[in-house]
Structures are given as C-alpha cells and as structure tokens.
Amino acid sequence: MHLSTKIYLTSAVLCSLHAAPFQARAQRIQPVRFSEVNITDQFWKPKQEKVATATLNACIIQTEEKSGRIRNFEKAARKQGEKHEGIYYDDSDVYKAIEAMAYSLKNRPDAALERKADEWIDKIAAAQLPDGYLNTYYTLTDLQQRWTDMERHEDYCAGHLMEAAVAYYNTTGKRKLLDVAIRFADHIDATFRVANRPWVSGHQEIELALMKLYHLTHEDRYLKLADWFLEQRGRGYGKGKIWDEWKDPKYCQDDVPVKQQKEITGHAVRAMYQYTGAADVASVTGDPGYMNAMTAVWEDVVYRNMYLTGGIGSSGHNEGFTDDYDLPNGAAYSETCASVGMVFWNQRMNALTGDAKYIDVLERSLYNGALDGLSLTGDRFFYGNPLSSIGNNARSAWFGTACCPSNIARLVASVGDYIYGKADGKIWVNLFVGSNTTFQVGKTAVPLQMSTDYPWNGSIRIKVTPPQKVKYALNVRIPGWAAGTPVPGGLYNFAAAGNGRVEVLLNGKSVNYQSDKGYAVIDRTWQNGDEIEVRLPMDVRQVKARAEVKADEGRIAIQRGPIVYCVEGADNAGEVWNLLVPANAAYTIQKSNLLDEPIVAIQAGLQVVKAAPDGLNIRTEPQTVTAIPYYTWANRGRGPMQVWLPVKIKNIRLAE
Amino acid sequence: MHLSTKIYLTSAVLCSLHAAPFQARAQRIQPVRFSEVNITDQFWKPKQEKVATATLNACIIQTEEKSGRIRNFEKAARKQGEKHEGIYYDDSDVYKAIEAMAYSLKNRPDAALERKADEWIDKIAAAQLPDGYLNTYYTLTDLQQRWTDMERHEDYCAGHLMEAAVAYYNTTGKRKLLDVAIRFADHIDATFRVANRPWVSGHQEIELALMKLYHLTHEDRYLKLADWFLEQRGRGYGKGKIWDEWKDPKYCQDDVPVKQQKEITGHAVRAMYQYTGAADVASVTGDPGYMNAMTAVWEDVVYRNMYLTGGIGSSGHNEGFTDDYDLPNGAAYSETCASVGMVFWNQRMNALTGDAKYIDVLERSLYNGALDGLSLTGDRFFYGNPLSSIGNNARSAWFGTACCPSNIARLVASVGDYIYGKADGKIWVNLFVGSNTTFQVGKTAVPLQMSTDYPWNGSIRIKVTPPQKVKYALNVRIPGWAAGTPVPGGLYNFAAAGNGRVEVLLNGKSVNYQSDKGYAVIDRTWQNGDEIEVRLPMDVRQVKARAEVKADEGRIAIQRGPIVYCVEGADNAGEVWNLLVPANAAYTIQKSNLLDEPIVAIQAGLQVVKAAPDGLNIRTEPQTVTAIPYYTWANRGRGPMQVWLPVKIKNIRLAE
Known part of the structure; x- marks a missing residue:
C-alpha cells in the first residue's frame, strides 16, 4: 500500500488517470505518443539500445557513485544535519535520469533498471518534507532560505520531478513518484498562485512539466499554475542572483511579458523550455497571445540565430543568444540541451499550426545539433557543439x-x-523512422508500418493494413530540404538547384497529391496492403549562408538529406583547415562504418593547401576528402573539424 | 582610542613593533623593503601612478558598487540575516585591495584613498565576531558550517587579511586592521594548532601571511602556526570539496608532505604561495627539509614547466600544471596571479641562497607574465595570459x-x-630600476642612486655618496640572458651566440670583478661619487625551445633584454599567423610609443604568406613586421597575436 494514498489530498484527482488521452482543444495535430509506436528503425533502434545500456549506466554511476546526487536525497531523508554535495540544481539530474529510464523501460523492459528507478524513487519520496516541499539543497543547507532566490532552480527541479513522475507512471503504472510530484505541485500552487505571491522562475521548465501533469490528471489547477508562471514574467517581480547580482532579467526572458516577446534573448535552454510550456498552455486555452509572440520569436530564432545544425545559443558567456547573425563556428556554444529544447518547442508549434516547417527545424536539430551531444558509444557527451575545432x-x-x-x-x-x-x-x-503503430479512424483500427533506411536513403514506404476500407487523409511531410529550401526563412540556401525531385507513389504508381503546409496529402479510401512510397532526392548539396553571417563568408557546407556533414582530421591525415573547395568540386557517396555506426560518408574532390617538404613553400594539390555526418565527429579522439569549408582563401594561418 | 586595545589579549605582543627590522637567521640576503626605496624609474614610476589611480579606482568601484564585496561586511556587521552576495572567497579581494592601497599610499600619499581604506577597515572590524572569527560568507549563511570544508578559503581570506593589516600598519601606523588580523590569527591558532585539530588549507596563503605577522610582531606563535599549516599537508587530513568531491589532493599540493615534494603539481597559485610560505619559514628556522624540497620543485618548474614569459600553470582545467613540457601557446592559462607568485617565491629563494638565477626567473615573470595581466590604462586585466591568440x-x-x-x-x-x-x-x-635608497654599512650611511632606462637600454649607473670612505662588497646581478642563457636549466636557449658582452665600469673605466652566483662582486673601499656602470648587451635575439616542447617546434621567439616580444595584428595589417621567419631575418629596434607607453619596438624582416587577389592561390612575400613587448599586447582591441613564430611551415589553416 502506498503511503501517499493515505495522506495526499490530491489523490482524488487521479480517478481519471486511465481515461482516454485528453486532446488539446486548440491544436490541429495530436502527436502520437512514443509508447504507441514500435520502433524498428536501423538508425534509431541501436541508439535507443545504447541509451538503455551505456547512457543510462553512465547516468547511474555518475549519480550514485561519482557525485553526491543520490546521497543528497539520503541525507535529506535522514535529517541529521549532513552537508549537501554538489550544485543546488543537481536534484534535477536524478529526475531527468528517471524520466529517461521510464522511456527506455517502455521501449525495452529491464527488471534491474526498473528496480534501480524504484530504489531512487523511494529515496526521493523519503526526502520530501511533510508540506510537500522537496529540494535537497535547501533541506540540507538552510530551509529558512527556501523560495527566496528565484534563480536557485527550486521550481526547475520541481518541474523535472513532475516530468519524471508522469513518465514513470505512464510506463509502469506505479504512482509513488507521481504522488510526490503532485504533492510538490500542490505545495507550489498554494505557496504562490493561491497566496498571490509573485514568483518568476529563474529557469523555466515547470510550465511544460505542469502541463504534462495537467494532461495526465485533468486537474485544472495545474493548467492555471502553468499559465500563472508564464504570466509572472516581464513584470519586475524577479528577485535573486539574475536580477540583483547580474541585473540581467533578459537572461531568463523576464524583461518583457511573454505575450509581448518578439525577439529571442538570453539563455537558450530557458527560452526553449519557456516557449514549449507556452505552446502547451496555448494548445489548451487557445490563447492567441502566446501564439503571436511565439510566431515572432520563432522567426527570430530560425531566420537569424540558428546554426546549420539546428543548434542555437551561440555564446558560452550567457549560454545563449547574442546579436542577429552572430554565429561563430569554433566558438559556437550551441548547447545540446538547447537543441533538445528546439525539438520540444517545434513539435508543439507543428501541432498547433499543422505546418511542416516546424518539423523541418525539429529534424535538423534532432539529427545534427542534438544527436551530436551523444557519443557513438553512448557514454560520452558534448555540452557545447561547435561547428569547427582546431582539435x-x-x-x-x-x-x-x-x-x-x-x-x-x-x-x-x-x-x-x-x-x-x-x-x-x-x-x-x-x-521518417522505421516503425509501426495503429491509428483509430472512426471505428476502424488502421495498422501502419513505415520502413526506410532514412536518413541514408530517401525511400520511405508506408503501408497500411486496415481490416476494411477506410477513408482518411494521409499527410506525409515533404522536407523543406527536399523541396529546395534547407531552412525556413533563407538563413541558409543551397548553392545551386538540385537534380533530384520528390516522388510519391501509391502501390508503385505515381500519384497526384495535394500540398498543404509542407505535407503531401493523399485523401482517399484506403484498403489493406495499400502502400505509399515517398522518394526524396538524396543529392549531396552545397549550402551557403546569408551574407550577414560573417563567420560563413566565402564558405560552403555539405548537406545530404537532413544530415549536415563535416570533415574531421581522423579521415584526412590529421588536418582539415587546409582544404579548399574548388568551383568544380565533385561528390560521391560511400556506405561506410564509423566505429560501429553505419553511415553514408561523402568523398569530396577538393584541394589541399600544404607545405612543401622544405617547409618554406606552399602548394595546392587535388585531394579526395572524406566528409562524415556532423553528429559522428569527435568519436575518434581529438582532432580538427570543420563544417564550413572555404571556397576562397581569406586568412592563412601557419599553425603549430 | 582603539576599541581593540581594550579587548585584544594579543596587543601586548605589539610592544616591539617599532624595533629594528628582524633579520631572518637562515637567509643570506635581506631584501630591502620598498618603503626604504624611492623609485624614480621611467618604466615603473608611471605604472605605480596608474595603479594608484586607475587600478585602485577600478578595485574600489568593483568592490563597492558592482559587487557585494563591501556590502557583505556591512551585512555581517548588522546581523539581520541578510544574504551573502558573490563567492565565498570574495572577502580576500577587499583585503588584497587594501594591501595594494597601503603600498600605494607609502609611495604616494593620498588622503582620500587613505580615508577610503579606513572606511573599509571600519566595516571589516565591525564584521568580526567576538571570538575573532571573520568571514562574511559563513557569517551570512550558516555559522555552524564554519571550518568544515577546508576548501572554502576561510584561512586563505584570513591570510590576505593579515597581509593587508601588516601592510597598512607599516604605511600608516594605524593598527585597527592589525588588531583584527591578530585576533583572527589567534582564533585560528587556538582552534587548530593548540587544539591539535587537523586542518589542511585548501588554498595556501595563510603560511606566508603568518610569517609577515611574525616578522612584525616577533610573536613565535605565528611562526609555529605557519610551520604547522605546512606540516599538515600530505597526511590525509583533507576534508571538503577538493578531497571528497574532486578526490584530487594533488590539486592543492596535499598528496605528499611538503618536505617530501619533488615535483610541481596542481593549482599554480596555491603552489607558489605554499613555497613562498615554506621559504619564509625556512629562512627563520633554517629547516633544510623545506629547502631540499623547494630546490627540486623549483627545478621542475623552471626546467620543464615554465613559459618563456615566466608564466606557469599551462592548463585552465586545474588552473595549474600538467605534464612536463606541455606548454601550449594559445591555450596557455599562465594566470597573472601565478606569475605574481613566481615573483614572491623566487625572491625568497634568492634571499635564502644568494643565487641570482632566482632573480633571472623573477625578472622574467615580472616583466612579462605578470605585467601582461595589467592593461596600459591600468583598469583592464588578464586573468590568463596566453602566448598566442587567434583574436x-x-x-x-x-x-x-x-x-x-x-x-x-x-x-x-x-x-x-x-x-x-x-x-x-x-x-x-x-x-635595474631607477631609484635611490640608503644602506647602512657599519656606522656609515651609504646613499645609493641607480639611474637607467632599463629595460629598453642596457646601461645601468649606480652611484654611491657615502660621507666617508667605506668598504663593502657591491653585488650587481649580471642577468643570465646577458651572459647567454635566457633561463636556468636550458628549457629555452638563444638560437645563436650574441654579439654583445657585459661590461662593468668603475668611474668610467673597465674594472675587474669577481663573479659569484650570477653577481659581479666589486669588493672595495668606496667613496663619495663613485659610480659603477654596467652595460648589458641589448641585441635582439632569437630564442628556441627545447625539442620536448612540441608547441614551439619549428618556431622562434624574440627577446631583447629581459623583454619577450610578440607580434600583434594591430601593427601588422590585422594578421600575424601568416608570418614566416626566414633564415636571414634581420631585426632593427625603434623607439616608439604604444598608446602612452614608451617602448622599444622591433622591426623584423620576415616573410608573409598571403592569398592572391583571386582567393585561389598563395604567395610568399618579404614583409617588415613590427614586434612589440609581450606585456603590451591586447591594449588596442581584439586581434591575433603570437610570441612563437614559425621558421618552417608545418600546418596551414585557411581561417575565417
């Protein structure tokens, strides 16, 4: 019997937990949850396997042994005045690891992993205070100081607790962590919204987390609290380090009320989480204020402040945004978490609008900026993801x-x-991910199977096997890059028109389709065995940046499908800053393996600028250069790397 | 009346404050204190003027307005539960600023500056607890936690308090801060040494500070406590972040007892302060254990781990030492404070041994690595001092x-x-600094006047004006670089023999002298008006690093006198990574001004490697390049810079 069921007033709201999934009123598309999708993909399934083993193992070892993250919960539960270890936001890493475990357990049951999560959850629950508060930093330092510095991530940690709790409940049906999260959410609601006490989250996260709790519990209070947190911003309520010491409310998007925001500013992850939460609220309330603000801000991000990799936040100084078009390559911060946030936010924008351009950006951030954060072994990580490196x-x-x-x-x-x-x-x-799922169309269950070797191959087959004929509109995204536009807004453009074109076939024959917001729409009556094949042109293409991006001036990048390429020393005699792209550069593709990762590498006919043997003269020679997917670099030790390669020689450096 | 005189038990020890300066038993040379030296130098006097105005003004504005450093003391005194601002070691910056003020006030009285110092001292004194403890971080967070984490810089801050107190007393005769420092020193002595409670300083500093307090008060307790602090190390007593979280006692030189240390490890500033303190103790006790350890460690620093600039600690990761000969240029950390620490320690080593090689290193660190930390305007600073920059x-x-x-x-x-x-x-x-002072030789006062345009000119005139004939040995340092050896131990060597030679003249005529440990010794009977002139060869010389220093392979640096040169974009069309040093490179010198700094610039006949106008071809052309003293770079905005220039082309980088 759960302790929590006896004492938590809020348990009543859980009666509807097992009701049908709630559909947000204002959104056009309801994303299908991963738990309803069986992934069979050759690209993603091995990655999920590595996350389930190597990555989660690293998280566990680091959380339990190499840092005090779990010990802090044990100490907080013991109440013996022991010292907090680490940084005040470390609790959040434990929660986020549990969330990842929950997703992984759904894909791939693992009794030992589930026991580990249960063990952690017991420790977390034991550290919660009777009033619902849960934060080991303040419990172990000075509880009198709780809720005094809005920067200290108490609500951020609470948000990650909620996300973990919802995920773990969804996978396991176990509600212990959920009860803890609900109790803390109720404590926060009572302390701030109900008490009418201002509070600006110093690191947004709780808003989107409350929306997950809301969708699970259908408890209006969490929707209201999420909206309340958003509405607190930009009104001068901030107190704590960001405001009083740094004097920089922009850093956490607190300079202007959310609905009046027009430009992207400050810390990139904070911004992404904020707009994800705002989109979640807007999807239920239909509030046009958030949507108008988000449309303007999104354009500011994508049109002027995004790397070709979908990474954002060019400066390490504020882990965030600077001036428009200030996108240095070697100094790029482009935090992994910010690309993850881009995935979150763009999914919501797509759901709200039905526009595929958001998925174009999502896909770019996912396959490049975000995935680069994870080593091919699954146990090494990048915090920042630069677009060039001197090694x-x-x-x-x-x-x-x-x-x-x-x-x-x-x-x-x-x-x-x-x-x-x-x-x-x-x-x-x-x-385009090999997978199967089942849609309910009216009373008919429509099993759907997608098979593809994407992103290496442009053929995607989507087969449906309904037991009877059924009419519905299949909307298949035609990526912007396939249609000739690498990114919405023209920050990056292909250097020349491509040769290939998009084809859509129904049961092997070309089919006419309507185009709607970036989707090919095939609205018809479908029967068992019908198969759509989409063929996307997989030419190797050169990309140019707008002239405003000074860092990319006189340079091109290589893209194929959704994948941004780079050249790395490991494939190219240790040096890649000596390459020059001639006007007639020719590219061929080559199926290959980088460590155990099957990839398509690109052989490029470039020029190399090199010293003569005497060390006194320089000559230029043709050289076949190997380019690899950007996300696979830095898996073979340190070495130089470049995404953007010169077509003209500008500055010459004689390096060490 | 000073509050302190009533309640401080330790005031009695001050009875001998005005006694003759204490001479350490074990040291050969007693440094003459700056307060007995009147500086007239064209190089240093303007710098002292800038420190007295611009630098101290910056310290005051930052300490009072732009950070909470002084507010922390005010809050601690008020005892109203207000929040600590900033970092737990911020108190030390206030103390160190007062110390700098004290020195400056001695050189250049300034009533307003002295009032400011007095005002700060009042606030500091008010924040001291009745038991002598003084640390605003713990007073304002949780006093129960004091003295629990040895990394938290409580003793470090105490050390800087003591240094400031001794300095301010020496300049002003005011003892309020001295009483505060004595009281805190006594608290620490009672809490640890007397109570036999282990304590490893997480950041050495208190040892050398206690020795200053000891020399001022002649109170044996402080000598014993300094020695006790040193003896605590390397015995497994460490507790706190360095030991329990980082698990890296080497970081603070706590892996081996001090007297058994043979290699330089860990954080560079901590190491320098430790050995300075050890030398101070050894100079009184004559303990050979410290001297043996320091001799081995010093060679490890200077023979294998020092930049040409005298900077040390190549890695930003630990702000300290890595492997032998790992001296990257662009990534050089070479912290300003570590070069300052090199000056401290090498002075002590010279005093203990009478060997000029320590001053050779001191001079190198002072004129290059340390001075580079201060802008020519006096109000901008470098924390790290790299030897190359891409801008x-x-x-x-x-x-x-x-x-x-x-x-x-x-x-x-x-x-x-x-x-x-x-x-x-x-x-x-x-x-060699234009200055005058008076030595007491027996009963005769010997006024001495040095005049020179060093480091730009190699002529140094030293005139004495004793009222009567007096016999003594004048030891004038002949710098290693003048004798043909840029640094002791051969980590760096001149590329070729120089043309010039050292000359020593007495009253205009060449004089024979004994050489002893790097000094020219002229032991004779001197009379009023006798003048020694030393002429040091000021050739522009190329320096090579040992082959083990991979970062400098195939490269040379330029040195003239004690000054290391660099080339900077501001003088060379914005780019300096495209320069090549031909075998016949010719150098000429040019008196010049960099902003308001009179310097000797060097015109070098080099080659430049540049792109042809079409951006597709590369050509090499002769170019006259301006080199400037390293310490003056980065005073004209951002731009590329190099100390080590290639003689051979190794890696070519086509840069943005």
Whole structure:
C-alpha cells in the first residue's frame, strides 16, 4: 500500500488517470505518443539500445557513485544535519535520469533498471518534507532560505520531478513518484498562485512539466499554475542572483511579458523550455497571445540565430543568444540541451499550426545539433557543439552541471514521440523512422508500418493494413530540404538547384497529391496492403549562408538529406583547415562504418593547401576528402573539424 | 582610542613593533623593503601612478558598487540575516585591495584613498565576531558550517587579511586592521594548532601571511602556526570539496608532505604561495627539509614547466600544471596571479641562497607574465595570459573570481621590494630600476642612486655618496640572458651566440670583478661619487625551445633584454599567423610609443604568406613586421597575436 494514498489530498484527482488521452482543444495535430509506436528503425533502434545500456549506466554511476546526487536525497531523508554535495540544481539530474529510464523501460523492459528507478524513487519520496516541499539543497543547507532566490532552480527541479513522475507512471503504472510530484505541485500552487505571491522562475521548465501533469490528471489547477508562471514574467517581480547580482532579467526572458516577446534573448535552454510550456498552455486555452509572440520569436530564432545544425545559443558567456547573425563556428556554444529544447518547442508549434516547417527545424536539430551531444558509444557527451575545432574539443564522461547527458538520453528514448500525428480522419507522418503503430479512424483500427533506411536513403514506404476500407487523409511531410529550401526563412540556401525531385507513389504508381503546409496529402479510401512510397532526392548539396553571417563568408557546407556533414582530421591525415573547395568540386557517396555506426560518408574532390617538404613553400594539390555526418565527429579522439569549408582563401594561418 | 586595545589579549605582543627590522637567521640576503626605496624609474614610476589611480579606482568601484564585496561586511556587521552576495572567497579581494592601497599610499600619499581604506577597515572590524572569527560568507549563511570544508578559503581570506593589516600598519601606523588580523590569527591558532585539530588549507596563503605577522610582531606563535599549516599537508587530513568531491589532493599540493615534494603539481597559485610560505619559514628556522624540497620543485618548474614569459600553470582545467613540457601557446592559462607568485617565491629563494638565477626567473615573470595581466590604462586585466591568440582574447574590467586585479596592483605598488638586498658588509642590486635608497654599512650611511632606462637600454649607473670612505662588497646581478642563457636549466636557449658582452665600469673605466652566483662582486673601499656602470648587451635575439616542447617546434621567439616580444595584428595589417621567419631575418629596434607607453619596438624582416587577389592561390612575400613587448599586447582591441613564430611551415589553416 502506498503511503501517499493515505495522506495526499490530491489523490482524488487521479480517478481519471486511465481515461482516454485528453486532446488539446486548440491544436490541429495530436502527436502520437512514443509508447504507441514500435520502433524498428536501423538508425534509431541501436541508439535507443545504447541509451538503455551505456547512457543510462553512465547516468547511474555518475549519480550514485561519482557525485553526491543520490546521497543528497539520503541525507535529506535522514535529517541529521549532513552537508549537501554538489550544485543546488543537481536534484534535477536524478529526475531527468528517471524520466529517461521510464522511456527506455517502455521501449525495452529491464527488471534491474526498473528496480534501480524504484530504489531512487523511494529515496526521493523519503526526502520530501511533510508540506510537500522537496529540494535537497535547501533541506540540507538552510530551509529558512527556501523560495527566496528565484534563480536557485527550486521550481526547475520541481518541474523535472513532475516530468519524471508522469513518465514513470505512464510506463509502469506505479504512482509513488507521481504522488510526490503532485504533492510538490500542490505545495507550489498554494505557496504562490493561491497566496498571490509573485514568483518568476529563474529557469523555466515547470510550465511544460505542469502541463504534462495537467494532461495526465485533468486537474485544472495545474493548467492555471502553468499559465500563472508564464504570466509572472516581464513584470519586475524577479528577485535573486539574475536580477540583483547580474541585473540581467533578459537572461531568463523576464524583461518583457511573454505575450509581448518578439525577439529571442538570453539563455537558450530557458527560452526553449519557456516557449514549449507556452505552446502547451496555448494548445489548451487557445490563447492567441502566446501564439503571436511565439510566431515572432520563432522567426527570430530560425531566420537569424540558428546554426546549420539546428543548434542555437551561440555564446558560452550567457549560454545563449547574442546579436542577429552572430554565429561563430569554433566558438559556437550551441548547447545540446538547447537543441533538445528546439525539438520540444517545434513539435508543439507543428501541432498547433499543422505546418511542416516546424518539423523541418525539429529534424535538423534532432539529427545534427542534438544527436551530436551523444557519443557513438553512448557514454560520452558534448555540452557545447561547435561547428569547427582546431582539435581542442573532446567529449566528456560527465559534467559538473550535468543537464545534457540525461536530456539527450530522454530525447533518444522517446524519439517515437515525434514521428506521427493524428486528428479526426487525418494521419500525419512527420519523421521518417522505421516503425509501426495503429491509428483509430472512426471505428476502424488502421495498422501502419513505415520502413526506410532514412536518413541514408530517401525511400520511405508506408503501408497500411486496415481490416476494411477506410477513408482518411494521409499527410506525409515533404522536407523543406527536399523541396529546395534547407531552412525556413533563407538563413541558409543551397548553392545551386538540385537534380533530384520528390516522388510519391501509391502501390508503385505515381500519384497526384495535394500540398498543404509542407505535407503531401493523399485523401482517399484506403484498403489493406495499400502502400505509399515517398522518394526524396538524396543529392549531396552545397549550402551557403546569408551574407550577414560573417563567420560563413566565402564558405560552403555539405548537406545530404537532413544530415549536415563535416570533415574531421581522423579521415584526412590529421588536418582539415587546409582544404579548399574548388568551383568544380565533385561528390560521391560511400556506405561506410564509423566505429560501429553505419553511415553514408561523402568523398569530396577538393584541394589541399600544404607545405612543401622544405617547409618554406606552399602548394595546392587535388585531394579526395572524406566528409562524415556532423553528429559522428569527435568519436575518434581529438582532432580538427570543420563544417564550413572555404571556397576562397581569406586568412592563412601557419599553425603549430 | 582603539576599541581593540581594550579587548585584544594579543596587543601586548605589539610592544616591539617599532624595533629594528628582524633579520631572518637562515637567509643570506635581506631584501630591502620598498618603503626604504624611492623609485624614480621611467618604466615603473608611471605604472605605480596608474595603479594608484586607475587600478585602485577600478578595485574600489568593483568592490563597492558592482559587487557585494563591501556590502557583505556591512551585512555581517548588522546581523539581520541578510544574504551573502558573490563567492565565498570574495572577502580576500577587499583585503588584497587594501594591501595594494597601503603600498600605494607609502609611495604616494593620498588622503582620500587613505580615508577610503579606513572606511573599509571600519566595516571589516565591525564584521568580526567576538571570538575573532571573520568571514562574511559563513557569517551570512550558516555559522555552524564554519571550518568544515577546508576548501572554502576561510584561512586563505584570513591570510590576505593579515597581509593587508601588516601592510597598512607599516604605511600608516594605524593598527585597527592589525588588531583584527591578530585576533583572527589567534582564533585560528587556538582552534587548530593548540587544539591539535587537523586542518589542511585548501588554498595556501595563510603560511606566508603568518610569517609577515611574525616578522612584525616577533610573536613565535605565528611562526609555529605557519610551520604547522605546512606540516599538515600530505597526511590525509583533507576534508571538503577538493578531497571528497574532486578526490584530487594533488590539486592543492596535499598528496605528499611538503618536505617530501619533488615535483610541481596542481593549482599554480596555491603552489607558489605554499613555497613562498615554506621559504619564509625556512629562512627563520633554517629547516633544510623545506629547502631540499623547494630546490627540486623549483627545478621542475623552471626546467620543464615554465613559459618563456615566466608564466606557469599551462592548463585552465586545474588552473595549474600538467605534464612536463606541455606548454601550449594559445591555450596557455599562465594566470597573472601565478606569475605574481613566481615573483614572491623566487625572491625568497634568492634571499635564502644568494643565487641570482632566482632573480633571472623573477625578472622574467615580472616583466612579462605578470605585467601582461595589467592593461596600459591600468583598469583592464588578464586573468590568463596566453602566448598566442587567434583574436578572441580581450582584457576584462573585472572577473567573477577577481584575484588578479588586486594582485598585480599590490605587486606593482611594491616593486621596490625586489630591487636591492643587503647583509653585513654587502649590497645586492637585483633589478635595474631607477631609484635611490640608503644602506647602512657599519656606522656609515651609504646613499645609493641607480639611474637607467632599463629595460629598453642596457646601461645601468649606480652611484654611491657615502660621507666617508667605506668598504663593502657591491653585488650587481649580471642577468643570465646577458651572459647567454635566457633561463636556468636550458628549457629555452638563444638560437645563436650574441654579439654583445657585459661590461662593468668603475668611474668610467673597465674594472675587474669577481663573479659569484650570477653577481659581479666589486669588493672595495668606496667613496663619495663613485659610480659603477654596467652595460648589458641589448641585441635582439632569437630564442628556441627545447625539442620536448612540441608547441614551439619549428618556431622562434624574440627577446631583447629581459623583454619577450610578440607580434600583434594591430601593427601588422590585422594578421600575424601568416608570418614566416626566414633564415636571414634581420631585426632593427625603434623607439616608439604604444598608446602612452614608451617602448622599444622591433622591426623584423620576415616573410608573409598571403592569398592572391583571386582567393585561389598563395604567395610568399618579404614583409617588415613590427614586434612589440609581450606585456603590451591586447591594449588596442581584439586581434591575433603570437610570441612563437614559425621558421618552417608545418600546418596551414585557411581561417575565417
């Protein structure tokens, strides 16, 4: 029997937990949850396997042995005045690891892993105070100081607790952590919203987490509290380090009320989580204020402040945004968590609008900026993801501030969340990932199977096997890059028109389709065995940046499908800063393996600028250069790397 | 009336404060204190003027307005539960600023500055607890936690308090801060040494500070406590972040007992302060254990782990030492404070041994690695001092961890400490700085006047005006670089033999002298008006690093006199990574001004490797390149810089 069921007033709200999934009123597309999608994909399934083993193992070892993260909960429960270890936001890493475990357990049951999660959850529950408060930093330092510095991540940690609790409940049906989360949510609601006490979250996260709790429990209070947190911003309520010491409310998007925000500013992850939460609220309330703000801000991100990799936040100084078009390559911060946040937010924007351009951005961030954060072995991580390196970058086993490892883990484990969408009489295919799922169309269950070797091959087959004929509109995303536009807004463009074109076939024959917001719409009556094949052109293409991006001036990048490529020293005699792209550069593709990762590598006919043997003269020679997917770099030790390669020589450096 | 005189038990020890300066038993040379030296130098006097105005003004504004450093003391005194601002070691910056003020006030009385110091001292004194404890971090967070984490810099802050107190007393005769420091020192002595409670300082500093207090008060307790602190190390007593979280006692030189240390490890500033303190103790006790350890460690630093600039600690990761010969240029940490620490320690080593090689290193660190930390305007600072830059380095107005600004300020203000030394019947001239002082030889006062345009000119004139004939040995340092050896131990060597030679003249005529440990010894009977002139060869010389230093392979650096040169974009069309040093490179010197700094610039006949106008071809052309003193770089905005220039082309990088 759960202790919590006796004492938690809020348990009553859980009566509807097992009701049909709630559909947000204002959104056009309801994403299909990863738990309803069986992934069979050759690209993603091995990654999920590595996350389930190597990545989660790293999270567990780091959380239990190499840091005080779990010990803090044990100490807080013992109440013997022991010292807090680590940083005040470390609780969140434990929660995020549990969330990743929950997703992984759904994909791949593992009794030992579930026992580990249960063990942690027991420790977390034991550390909760009778009034619902739960934060080991303040419990172990000075509880009198709780809720005094809005920067100290108490609500951020609470948000990650809620996300973990919802995920773990969804996978296991176990409600112990959920009860803890509900209790803390209720404490926060009573302390702030009900008491009318201002509170600006110093690191947004709780808003989107409350929305998950709301969708699970259908308890209006959490919707109201999420909206309340958003509405607190930009009104001068901030207190604590960001406001009083740094004097920089912009850093956490608190300079302007959310609904009046027009530009992207400050810390990138905070911004992404904020807009994800705002989109979640808007999807239920239909509030146009959030949507108007988000539309303007999204354009500011994507049109002027995004790397070709979908990474954002170019500066390490504020882990965030600077001036428009300020996108240095070597100094790029482009935090892994910010790319994860781009995936979150763009999914919501797509669901709200039905527009595929958001998935174009999501796909770019997912396959490039985010995935780069995880080593091919699954146990090494990048916090920042630069677009060039002189050889001084290496993946780490962990970080003092360890937000990224569990963030990429939970994203990979739940990548099934981003593949499909649905609405009455409509099915959306957003990402091309080998998988199967079943849609309910009216009273008919429509099993759907997607098979593909994407992102290496452009053929995607989608077969349906309904037991009877059924009419619905299948919306298959035609990626912007396939249609000739690498990113919405023209920050990046292909250097020349491509040769290939998109084809859509029904049962092997070309089919006419309507185009709607970036989707090919095939609205017809379907029968068992009908198969759509989409063929996307997989030319190797050169990309140019707008002239405003000074860092990419006189340079091109290589993209094939959704994958951004780079050149790395390991494939190219140790040096890649000596390459020049001639006007007639020719590219061929080559199926290959990078360690155990099957990839398509690109052989490029470039030029190399090199010293003569005497060390006194320089000559230029043709050279066949190997380019690899950006997300696979830095898996073979330190070495130089470049995404953007020069077509003209600008500055010459004689390096060490 | 001073409050302190009534309640401080320790005031009795001050009875001997005005006695003759204490002479350490075991040291050969007694440095002449800066307060006895009147600096007239064209190089240093303007720098002291800038420190007195711009640098100290920056310290004051940052300490009072832009950070909570002074507010923390006010809050601690008020005892109203207000919050601590900033970092737990911030108190030390206030103390170090007062120390710099004290030195500056001695050189250049300034009533307003003295009032400011008095005002701060009142606030500091008010924040001291009745038991003598003084640390605003713990007073404002949780006093129960004091003395629990050895890394938390409580003793470090106490040390800087003591140094400031001794300095301020020496300049002003005011003892309020001294009483505070004595009281805290006594609290620490009682809490640890007397109570036999282990304590490993997480950041050494208190040892050398206690020795200053000991020399002022002649109170044996402080000598014993300094020695006790040193003896605590390497015995497994460490508790706190360094030991329990990082598990890295090496970081603070706590892996081996001090007297058994043979290699330099860990955090560079901690190491320098430790050995300075050890030398101070050894100079009194004559303990050979410290001397043996320091000799081995010093060779490990200077023979294998020092930059050409005298900077040390190549890695930003641990702000310290890595492997032997690992001396990357662009990534060099080479913290300003570590170079300041090199000055401290090498002075002590020279005093203990009478060997000029320590001053050779001191001079190198002072004129290059340390001075580089201070902008020519006096109000911008470098924390790290790299030996090359691709243009991403800029001096800062301040730092979150702000140890460097006040450290370089106190060094420049007290540079008079490093010029002269004395012993019975002997006078040492260590640095060449225009100045005058008076030595007591027996019963005769010997006024001495040094005039020079060093480091730009190699002529140094030393005139004495004793009222009567007097016999003593004048020891004038002949720098290693002048004798043909840029650094002791051969880590760096001149590329070719020089043309010039050292000359020593007495009253205009060449004189024979004995050489002893790097000094020219002229032991004779001197009379009023006798003048020694030393002429040091000021050839521009190329320096090579040992082959083991991979970062400098195939490269040379330029040195003239004690000054290491660099090339910077501002003088060379914005780019310096495209330069190549031909075998016949010719150098000429040019008197010049860099902003308001008179310097000798060097015109070098080099080659430049540049792109043809079409951006597709590369050509090499002769180019006259301007080299400037390393310490003056980065005063004209961001731009590329190099100390080590290639003689052979190794890696070519086509940069953005």
